[in-house]
Amino acid sequence: MKYSKIIGTGSYLPDKVLTNFDLEKIVDTTNSWIVERTGIRQRHIAAEYETAMIMAEKAAREAMVVADITPDEIGMIIVATTTPEKMFPSTACLLQQRLEIAGCPAFDLNSTACAGFMYAISIADQFIRTGAIKNALVIGSEVMSRIVNWTDRSTCVLFGDGAGAVLLGASHKPGILSTHLHADGTHKDVLSLNHSIGKPMDVEEELFIKMTGSQLFKLAVNILGDLFDETLKANSLQKSDVDWLVPHQANIRIIQAMAKKLDLPLERVAITLEEQGNTSSASIPLALDKAIRDGRIQRGDMLLLEGFGGGLAWGSALIKY
């Protein structure tokens, strides 16, 4: 039986940091409101030259160093991003050229929003399991600061920029045990960016993220609870078998509810929300890379990754690291 396994991770965060106190000067908000309602204290903001591709390249190069593989060994590149540099060529193709990887399939997942990384890692896993490819570069990279309305306090305080990369390699020992993807278009209006191509925009706000936060909060807690049950059941495992939760970083209260659902103390949850905010499809690989680099996540640990976002779309992966 063939598995895919995490063989390297990397990340990149822009230098510029925007604190809640900085935001107090931009919109009608307070540090205490943001911390209490979300758990976020600061976020990184890309400089003008930093695009999803530039940040993806830095994260990818780090992951390649850890995995000790050369560009020609990479069999597929998937970039999950809601904020691509161009509609096409894809961020993944631009990256392929920068990394001098000839010929391998390369594409973006643009529309699965904050669930993008879960979809991307699941697709890469399927290709490796079937033996079609040996190694895949899976990246989440986002410049959310360019699609938030900086006059809307209910959304602009939430998001940040950054990139995280995971290199998957073929293995005969268990790595990714299972992935689970879902979507439900009936919730399409809860979180959206309605910018249409080829259609004149009616209102300027179509350029920016729109969200009904409280509704999304409730949906996320219910959806993710069911997703955990499904993921554990598929592997005949118990909550107590999970060593680490690596969640999408949207709100500390959602993360706390999910840790409780798994009976995990918060020390066993990879959390970057406080310093990074919600970096959409980059948040899971960023949290994973941080916990691996600082030695909290160790080889052999059982990881449960989960993400959800606009669509709604959501997904999980159970991984023996």
Ligand SMILES: CC(C)(COP(=O)(O)OP(=O)(O)OC[C@H]1O[C@@H](n2cnc3c(N)ncnc32)[C@H](O)[C@@H]1OP(=O)(O)O)[C@@H](O)C(=O)NCCC(=O)NCCS
């Ligand atoms: C966005 C979120 C933090 C808002 O928290 P909430 O407790 O639901 O707050 P509400 O939206 O009900 O707003 C409560 C009040 O705070 C106000 N408010 C909103 N943003 C504010 C801010 N930044 N500062 C101060 N007040 C703010 C609202 O205007 C509202 O005021 P009102 O009662 O006078 O109308 C929370 O709903 C959330 O995190 N939801 C999930 C979002 C998510 O997961 N997004 C990512 C998906 S990938």
